[in-house]
Amino acid sequence: MTDSAVSGAPAPPNPAELLKSRDYVALLGLAAIVGVPVSTVAYFYLKAVNAAQTYIFTTLPEDLGWSGEPSWWPLLPLPVGGLLVAICIRFLPGTSGHKPAEGFKASGTVRPVDLYGIVLASFATLAFGAVLGPEAPLIAVGSGLGGLAVRLLKRGAPDRAVAAVAAAGAFAAIATLLGSPIVGAFLIMETAGLGGPMLGAVLVPGLLAAGIGALVFVGLDDWTGYGTFTLSIPGAPSFSTPTGYELLWALAIGLGAALAGTVIRRVALALQPRVERRLITLMPVAGLAVAGCAIAFGQSTDHSSSEVLFSGQTALPGLVHDAAGWTAGALLLVVLLKSAAYAISLSCFRGGPVFPSLYIGAAGGMALSHLPGLPMVAGAAMGIGAMAVAMLGLPMTAVLLPALLFPSDALALTPLVIVAVVVCYVIVARIGPETTDDRPAR
Known part of the structure; x- marks a missing residue:
């Protein structure tokens, strides 16, 4: 007799049976669909941040008559950015994203109503020069859009399905930023504490969404001419054997x-x-x-x-x-x-x-x-x-x-x-x- 039978708890799902089910195939299809809008939003969000940084720290000083950025220039945009973030945190729903001092951790499915604060606060942070990156807000936005897509397509969807597609959205967002679905998978896996026999079944929808997102990035690059994102550093000095x-x-x-x-x-x-x-x-x-x-x-x-x-x-x-x-x-x-x-x-x-x-x-x-x-x-x-x-x-x-x-x-x-x-x-x-x-x- 199994422990679950003795305790009366339901037996955990069988990964092999789950992979063969129609619901899982539908989940994969939805994850692939979600990868398209999430990666598109991530692409233009990152481009908007880059454009705002260039305008605030390069174009604006020149428009005001300086030949380049004055040495004291950071004293102007950073307090403004701080004030804008404070307004988002104080007056918009939620906390405008997770508190980065508390570490990089999973926060569950993001409510759609919280996305306004997350996007605006993170944009003000990044555009005005604070020393933080875009990965946490992109994961939150991907999660929120994924969960929203499930609820729009199927009212009353089970929490497990909402969480799975939300995770797929987070995968797609972070993979587009890192330029690697594999690194994104490990990041999400370690952050969420995923493991055990269900690991593969949980990761596959996210990997699919990330792969679709990468293809969308290539297409957007051809269409817009903005260029794609990559973290690799080509041309670095070679290194052969450790000593x-x-x-x-x-x-x-x-x-x-x-x-x-x-x-x-x-x-x-x-x-x-x-x-x-x-x-x-x-x-x-x-x-x-x-x-x-x-x-x-x-x-x-x-x-x-x-x-x-x-x-x-x-x-x-x-x-x-x-x-x-x-x-x-x-x-x-x-x-x-x-x-x-x-x-x-x-x-x-x-x-x-x-x-x-x-x-x-x-x-x-x-x-x-x-x-x-x-x-x-x-x-x-x-x-x-x-x-x-x-x-x-x-x-x-x-x-x-x-x-x-x-x-x-x-x-x-x-x-x-x-x-x-x-x-x-x-x-x-x-x-x-x-x-x-x-x-x-x-």
């Missing part, structure tokens, strides 16, 4: 990333309740603080203040390609000031924590590569993986991201990245801050 010295560096980078990530998260979590008590007043102040970090970097180095602002998604390839133009001091300074701006942004703005962690990790690894025994590409890859796991707590995703960024060297780099990620993950588990979900029930 014993590099293994020791992996241990050191894992430790350093654990300490840096813990400080960033603790500062963000400490600031969050203080800002939340007076959002309308303090979020513009937070924007000024982020702007101050950017201006301090721009005035202290020969590099642009934009290296500190934004998510770092588009700046990361340039950072790696121009490694020879960065001194160790400039790299350490951008790590310090971007980390400070990142912590402030995590505490109150709305967006995702992934891309700033990748940039900070890459810059930190590149700074260490000025010391003996550490090639630049290996340092950047290990820093990316270690900082990703320090901030996200998703080890498989953290290992895959450097492979996505450095595809030609992925095979040689992966052993070093794994060591750095594991060391960082274990240390953060011991010294990292607890979020609400980490605390045991009382």
Whole structure:
């Protein structure tokens, strides 16, 4: 007699029987359909963010008579962005997206009424220069649109079907951003805690939606001429075989990333309740603080203040390609000031924590590569993986991201990245801050 029979609980669904059912075939068809609008929305959302950033930080200063962006310019848009995000959080339904200081986690199916706040708050965050990425709002939008599609097509649809299509929408959205359905699958899988014999049945609709979404992106590229999104860094210096010295560096980078990530998260979590008590007043102040970090970097180095602002998604390839133009001091300074701006942004703005962690990790690894025994590409890859796991707590995703960024060297780099990620993950588990979900029930 099975445990379920003894306890009286219903037996879990059989994956083989589920795959053969008509309902599952219908679910696959709906997931494929959902992939089209979700990827289209994601495509134009990202293009709108890029266009807004270019206008606010490049075109507008020139229209006002300056030959380029003045050094003090970030003091204008960032407080405005902070105020707009505060208004969204205070007056629109929901919380305008998840609180990024509390980690990258699944929030269930997003209500359609919450999408307004999520889109507007994240757009204001990204367009006005705060140090967060687009991945969390895109996942929320994909989930919300997927759930809405089910409810529109079939009133009274079971919660399990709504959740499955919502997850497929999230898959499609994040895969279009990352340029890889596989990395997107691991990200969603680890975030949602998926596992067991039902894993394949749950993942397949999402993978289908992501594949359809990727095809839609290619078609939109041909139609609009805007170009597609990819995280890979072509033309990076080659890396062949790991050495014993590099293994020791992996241990050191894992430790350093654990300490840096813990400080960033603790500062963000400490600031969050203080800002939340007076959002309308303090979020513009937070924007000024982020702007101050950017201006301090721009005035202290020969590099642009934009290296500190934004998510770092588009700046990361340039950072790696121009490694020879960065001194160790400039790299350490951008790590310090971007980390400070990142912590402030995590505490109150709305967006995702992934891309700033990748940039900070890459810059930190590149700074260490000025010391003996550490090639630049290996340092950047290990820093990316270690900082990703320090901030996200998703080890498989953290290992895959450097492979996505450095595809030609992925095979040689992966052993070093794994060591750095594991060391960082274990240390953060011991010294990292607890979020609400980490605390045991009382």
